[in-house]
Amino acid sequence: QVQLVESGGGLVQAGDSLRLSCVGSGQIFGFYVFGWFREVPGKEREFVGGIHWSGASPRYADSAKGRFTISSDNSKRTVYLHMNSLKPEDTAKYYCACRVGTHSSYPGHYNYWGQGTQVTVSS
Numbered sequence: 001q002v003q004l005v006e007s008g009g010g011l012v013q014a015g016d017s018l019r020l021s022c023v024g025s026g027q028i029f030g031f032y033v034f035g036w037f038r039e040v041p042g043k044e045r046e047f048v049g050g051i052h053w054s055g056a057s058p059r060y061a062d063s064a065k066g067r068f069t070i071s072s073d074n075s076k077r078t079v080y081l082h083m084n085s086l087k088p089e090d091t092a093k094y095y096c097a098c099r100v101g102t103h104s105s106y107p108g109h110y111n112y113w114g115q116g117t118q119v120t121v122s123s
Contacts, residue, residue: 002026002112004096009117012086020081020117022096028053033099034079036070037107038092039116045095047105051079059103086121093118 008020022034035050048068049060055072069082079096094117097110104110 002028002032002098004098004112004114006094006096006114006117009094009119011120011122014087014121014123016086016121017082017084018086018119020083020094020096020119022079022081022114024077024079024098028077028098029100031100033101033103034070034072035097035099035104035110036079036081037095037097038090038119039095040092045107046092047107048081048094050103050105053079053098057103059105061105083119086119088121088123091119091121 003025005023032053033050036048037045038048039045047061048064049070051058051070051072058070067085072079096114098112099110
């Protein structure tokens, strides 16, 4: 069993930066893949990016490329989402998830989810 807890969300202004953290506990192995997703009311959960637990092979959605960076620190059992140049359209609840296997942008492929952290970007 794996538990994930996100933190780091908040209210920021357009152009600001935030770093979200996802701390994992339980049986997390090197072959796990982590994904960051975001969701706004009335819309489908959207893939932001993902990374292997080892820190290898980060992947990004087009909306995140060039502004967001995903990294991991195994010693802290933490995966990070660094967000720069935030825009009002980045406002959403951000979720961390993990799965066994390869990268996937489909939320249904992920077995474990955190409770989410809200990011609000004002203009």
